[in-house]
Amino acid sequence: MKILFLSLFISLFAIPAAAFTVRTTPTGELVKWESDEIDVYLSPSLEVLGPSEEVYFGIVDAFETWIYEAEIDLQVNFIYGDCEAGYSALSKNTNCIYASLEPSSSNEDAGANASITYSQVNGEIYDGDIAFYQGAGNWKFEDYDEGLDFKHVALHEIGHFLGLTHSQISKAVMYPTVNLHTFQVSNLHEDDIYGALALYDTRKLDEQSACQFAPTHRNPRSATAGNLLTLLLSLLF
Ligand SMILES: [Zn+2]
Secondary structure, eight states: HHHHHHHHHHHHSSSOOOOOOOOOOOOOBBBBBOSSSEEEEEEEGGGGSSOOOHHHHHHHHHHHHHHHHTTTTOOOEEEEEEEOOOOOOOOOOOOEEEEEESOOOOSSSSSSSEEEEEOTTBBEEEEEEEEGGGGGGOOOSTTTSSSSSSHHHHHHHHHHHHHHEEEEEEETTTSSSTTTTHHHHOOOOOOHEEEEEEEOOOOOOOOOHHHHGGGOOOOOOOOHHHHHHHHHHHHOO
């Protein structure tokens, strides 16, 4: 009996802790973006939250963190301009990131909210919007500031925007609450990465798409067999 207990104990700890959750349709299709390129509007209203360059950089940086750390094959084009949140099948839809005065009563996340519209048939996301609430308190952009860490909240809401729901791992970006005093998050936890991989496993990249990352030669005529080989090797590894 003791042996059984011990082996059970070891097995439990040998399983990597994964607590991320994703959204699925009634038929079990993953809810995710299907396109590998999306436009995201950054509304001028965001400037009420803090210095404009800090706010815009914080959002772009948070998207880049997801894309690079979880290796998501997604190009996000940022457009500065007015946008309208919500989805209508009859009008042009914009993926809108904006500031709002007050949270809605149904809001789960204290400082911000992400909403997505997706197909109930295949799970494809048609539209995503993120609102940051001006009334949530002071927004923190630098380490020495006091308040709600903007990058942490932006990472969390972008996780929802990509299709993830909450995680039970307290240090994950997708944990449902942000503790203002104990720690802040500026990188993804491995649980967040597992969640993103469950939706967008980019390790299936083929050779052709990997070549998009080849450096551009300013003077291709100067390329020799030697440095072409170096370039080829750098692509292979
Ligand atoms: Zn949340």
